[in-house]
Amino acid sequence: MDDYIERIRSGSLKLYALEKELDAREAVRVRRAFIEEETGANLDTIGSFSMDIDQAVRKNIENMIGAVQVPVGVAGPLAVKGEYARPSCYLPLATTEGALVASVNRGCALITRAGGADVRVLRDGMTRAPVFAARDIVHAREIVTWVEEHMTEIREAAESTTSHGKLFEIVPYVAGTNVFLRMEFDTKDAMGMNMVTIAGAKVGDLIERETGARLVALSGNMCTDKKPAAINLIRGRGRTVVAGVKLSDDLIADLLKTDAETLALVNYRKNMVGSALAGSLGFNAHAANVIAAIFIACGQDAAHVVEGSTCMTTVEKVDGGAYVAVTLPSLPVGTVGGGTGLATQRECLDLLGVHGGGTPPGTNARALAEIVAAGVLAGELSLLGALAAQHLARAHQQLGRG
Structure with a gap:
């Protein structure tokens, strides 16, 4: 363990790279020991848990040092x-x-x-709302019109990325040269944020290519995800x-x-x-x-x-x-x-x-x-x-x- 900690301290090994050289449990143990030495904190209780570390570090967390227990x-x-x-x-x-x-x-x-x-x-329905930049307000209207007239094509592009998600609505919002497209998906038993993000990227590429709009951000905050919003x-x-x-x-x-x-x-x-x-x-x-x-x-x-x-x-x-x-x-x-x-x-x-x-x-x-x-x-x-x-x-x- 000491060799790994020294390499981390020297900068030749990054904390996030431990799993490339060690199995998941040992990587978590080394990382926790390094943090204890750096901070002076005792993390014994955080290091005691029953979850499957391999699954956690593969799907749920980065730089894992342990787990916090909640009654x-x-x-x-x-x-x-x-x-x-x-x-x-x-x-x-x-x-x-x-x-x-x-x-x-x-x-x-x-x-x-x-x-x-x-x-x-x-x-x-789970939502994702990318924001596009138009050249002017006339172009903004043209983008919305194209979307309204090509829903079948857009739906096919979105649903090509998932075997479960179904796109059933796009509601456009225009503010000056900003075009927001609030897409809504049936995500079945998944909460669906990853699903709609991947599908939204495919739709964004299609709209950019066909309308000349510039995709500025895949999430334009009209979704609205994890923020208080009247639209929700x-x-x-x-x-x-x-x-x-x-x-x-x-x-x-x-x-x-x-x-x-x-x-x-x-x-x-x-x-x-x-x-x-x-x-x-x-x-x-x-x-x-x-x-x-x-x-x-x-x-x-x-x-x-x-x-x-x-x-x-x-x-x-x-x-x-x-x-x-x-x-x-x-x-x-x-x-x-x-x-x-x-x-x-x-x-x-x-x-x-x-x-x-x-x-x-x-x-x-x-x-x-x-x-x-x-x-x-x-x-x-x-x-x-x-x-x-x-x-x-x-x-x-x-x-x-x-």
């Missing part, structure tokens, strides 16, 4: 009345935030006692999914210790008025909490919590109780690819019955979207109830999370 809890059972997910499941939640699992668990109990959450996937809230990105449940007055009083009118009032003044006043793109209590915990547990791209947090929670007082719903317009999830192949993440997906490709393709990813939406609904119900009953601070104090 995983379960909430449930949660009754889900969707079109793809199992009728009942336990939610794996990876988090270091005390009280979160307990809160979601209470929401799951409420939903299950109410007969389950109705869940539907409304739309399914309005048009959707990934899976657009809704979940709702009818709660009786008795259930609200028994489990939430409040009433339908107060629940609706808290949601209106907090989630609607408060979010609007803050200029928020999400109108919810803490949807990102649940999404992040499921994403980390299930090998999803954690940065896509940004899109997922553009959730709207609605509470309507109805005869005999309240109807509570969450709408998640932009939920990028997948059950194949990315981090879903790592052993611990695969086990969490197996727990939900959604790991791998579905039959027919796309059904497992949609099932996962349904489960996430139902979990978000559970989290919203519990937190809104705690706020309505003035129990939030007390709950955190009782669980020692002050």
